[in-house]
Amino acid sequence: PGPDRPGAGVYPGRMRPTSFSPAAGSPVLVLLETDADGAPAPRLADPAVPHLSVTDQGVTRGDGIFETALAVADGLGTLRMRKLGAHLGRLAASAAALQLAAPEAAAWEAAVALGLRAFSEANDVAPGDRLAVRLTVTRGPDAAAGGVPAPTAWALLSPAPAIQDEERQRGLRVLLLDRGIDSQAPERSPWLLTGAKTLSYAVNMAALRHARDHGADDVVFTSADGYLLEGPTSTVLIVRTGEDGVRRLLTPLRQKGILAGTSQAVIFAAAHADGWELGYGPLVPADLQGAEGVWLVSSVRGVLPVRAVDGVEIPVDHELTGMLQAHLDADGDPGRHVSGDPVPTAG
Numbered sequence: 001p002g003p004d005r006p007g008a009g010v011y012p013g014r015m016r017p018t019s020f021s022p023a024a025g026s027p028v029l030v031l032l033e034t035d036a037d038g039a040p041a042p043r044l045a046d047p048a049v050p051h052l053s054v055t056d057q058g059v060t061r062g063d064g065i066f067e068t069a070l071a072v073a074d075g076l077g078t079l080r081m082r083k084l085g086a087h088l089g090r091l092a093a094s095a096a097a098l099q100l101a102a103p104e105a106a107a108w109e110a111a112v113a114l115g116l117r118a119f120s121e122a123n124d125v126a127p128g129d130r131l132a133v134r135l136t137v138t139r140g141p142d143a144a145a146g147g148v149p150a151p152t153a154w155a156l157l158s159p160a161p162a163i164q165d166e167e168r169q170r171g172l173r174v175l176l177l178d179r180g181i182d183s184q185a186p187e188r189s190p191w192l193l194t195g196a197k198t199l200s201y202a203v204n205m206a207a208l209r210h211a212r213d214h215g216a217d218d219v220v221f222t223s224a225d226g227y228l229l230e231g232p233t234s235t236v237l238i239v240r241t242g243e244d245g246v247r248r249l250l251t252p253l254r255q256k257g258i259l260a261g262t263s264q265a266v267i268f269a270a271a272h273a274d275g276w277e278l279g280y281g282p283l284v285p286a287d288l289q290g291a292e293g294v295w296l297v298s299s300v301r302g303v304l305p306v307r308a309v310d311g312v313e314i315p316v317d318h319e320l321t322g323m324l325q326a327h328l329d330a331d332g333d334p335g336r337h338v339s340g341d342p343v344p345t346a347g
């Protein structure tokens, strides 16, 4: 066995390996452990060997939460997290929704810093290099199956491809797919966890496969009562000129049952500072057809224009795509836009 061994990761009472050095080009895994006093003690571990119990409820029930953030190397080749605070804020909100005792922000910050340092030491990082930083917390091993019932938490840092210019030029063909629940359901049935980023993404992945089987690239979910929601892994943005002649940057109303996007929040804050009028829906499919542009945005893939909805072509505005991506790349403070709560706008 190597310096790290299967199963030795996250369970109290096992012998801990002393250290692990990641190999060049490989993902970096940091386990969020605590010391005897309960203080954060993040530890590098081998991502190529198992660390989870087969009874872990993250695996057996999809009972857990995650975040996918982006780190980008600056001009000196130093890896820097993008909007980590917003991701940790959303992780805490997801944890509260699931009544999950997730590690505190300081523990994640220490783990991510350790992971970035280890990746930089193992690789020649060039300016612009990107890492997807995935933070995961599960409910942990099932006590009924003999496990120690404590949450399992880790950060996995993986090299991410450069932004796909070709995909961005071409644009996405999306299908509108009914998520099957009405827009009142999130309020009526909070156990649906629509606003939490849970591990239960099998439905989202099935929707993406359905789209690909039908000649499309991606999906925009709608509620059963006909409101626009979000993509399976993205937030919808729309630019549209209203009947009052004012051009606005719009996103669906979060209260209809979507995740608060951190990319949307950063872009909205920057656009607001730039003088744009903002709007938070509610939006319906007809709003896509009359739009000057529609985009799917998320932390790692960035800003991608939509070029067709259910087979009907819509305009693609490369200048607006560039502006929105520049707002995201500027990585400003998402401020009050992070919650997705409506900001007062004229009209």
Ligand code: PLP
Binding pocket: 068, 230, 231, 232, 233, 234, 235, 259, 260, 261, 262, 263, 264, 297, 298, 299, 300
């Ligand atoms: N909506 C859903 C359902 C998502 O899974 C994601 C990200 O994966 C987003 C929106 C976009 O969120 P963010 O911009 O914070 O990456």
